[in-house]
Amino acid sequence: MSISQDEFKQALRRWASGVTIVTTKAGDGQLLGMTVSAFSSVSAEPPLVLVCINQNSTSADAIIESGVFAVNILEAGQADLSGSFASSKTPEERFAEAQCSEGVTGAPLLDGCTANLDCALVQKVQAGSHWVFVGEVQAVRSQDGAPLLYFDGGYRNIQQ
Numbered sequence: 256m257s258i259s260q261d262e263f264k265q266a267l268r269r270w271a272s273g274v275t276i277v278t279t280k281a282g283d284g285q286l287l288g289m290t291v292s293a294f295s296s297v298s299a300e301p302p303l304v305l306v307c308i309n310q311n312s313t314s315a316d317a318i319i320e321s322g323v324f325a326v327n328i329l330e331a332g333q334a335d336l337s338g339s340f341a342s343s344k345t346p347e348e349r350f351a352e353a354q355c356s357e358g359v360t361g362a363p364l365l366d367g368c369t370a371n372l373d374c375a376l377v378q379k380v381q382a383g384s385h386w387v388f389v390g391e392v393q394a395v396r397s398q399d400g401a402p403l404l405y406f407d408g409g410y411r412n413i414q415q
């Protein structure tokens with residue numbers, strides 16, 4: 256039984272998620288990052304998370320080479336930043352719009368996020384067009400704040 260790509264995409268639009276920016280630091284010191292909604296917690300002991308990253312993205316090879324990445328969970332007011340990190344802007348242009356500091360792994364942690372998970376890459380699985388990267392969380396930072404959500408092709412906020 257096979258389904259069309261349209262049917263697949265239509266069904267996936269019904270899935271509401273948070274929005275993250277996954278960042279890393281390339282070997283030459285360049286900061287890289289991209290918007291990622293395919294994020295999940297995997298295990299608490301040890302603390303593992305996963306992200307699904309297109310193999311053609313600028314960050315994919317850099318994450319494999321550096322062996323580190325950070326998951327920056329976006330706050331409700333960061334929709335523009337999400338847009339920039341999913342656009343044709345260069346890494347320099349993207350990071351010019353964000354304040355960040357270096358995590359213990361060397362990956363950049365973006366300011367103003369509700370949480371930052373600083374990870375060492377411990378496993379990678381090739382799945383279709385994407386890599387599934389599993390990271391062991393080395394350090395976390397979290398603060399109160401409403402999350403940025405993505406649903407049916409658009410950004411949403413929680414109505415409370």
Ligand SMILES: Cc1cc2nc3c(=O)[nH]c(=O)nc-3n(C[C@H](O)[C@H](O)[C@H](O)COP(=O)(O)O)c2cc1C
Pocket residue numbers: 274288289290291292293294307308309311312313314337338340341342343405
């Ligand atoms: C809300 C949103 C969620 C996204 N989620 C993912 C994702 O989970 N995995 C992925 O590979 N790309 C995802 N993308 C697309 C990438 O952010 C986009 O293709 C980005 O430009 C890739 O980085 P690059 O231009 O540096 O290669 C998402 C885009 C948006 C707007």
